[in-house]
Amino acid sequence: MSTNSPTIPPDVAAHVLAHYGRGGYPAGDWAEDLIGLISRADNINRDRFAAGFPEYVAAITAIKYDPNGVAYLLDLAAGRCPRCKKDDGPIAESGLCEACAQPMPLDGVA
Ligand SMILES: [Zn+2]
Secondary structure, eight states, rough: OOOSSSSHHHHHHHHHHHHHHHHSSSOOOHHHHHHHHHHHOOOHHHHHHHHHOOOHHHHHHHHHHOOHHHHHHHHHTTTTTTTTTSSSBBBBBTSSBHHHHHHOSSSSSS
16 A cells, blocks of 8 residues: 555445445445446546545555455454554544554654
């Protein structure tokens, strides 16, 4: 996964998983159609969708091209940190739990 990919919210992860029959729960009609269009888009049109729907494009790219994409999206959909797998939150903006999202001080002293 690219480190500059956008954060994928839990509901978007669940919608994309459901579209591919891998769990999650289905989106409404509009978002389901959007997922279908992004899934079938060529690179040029996928880039256009990414300008407006970066989290859907990131989730679909993960499930289509990342061998660990399904597991990654299942973690996000369940509110688990994809790095340490803990679900005791809170989940930070980056999609990781706060402990994983924060840079670790090497010696514990500033
Ligand atoms: Zn974590």
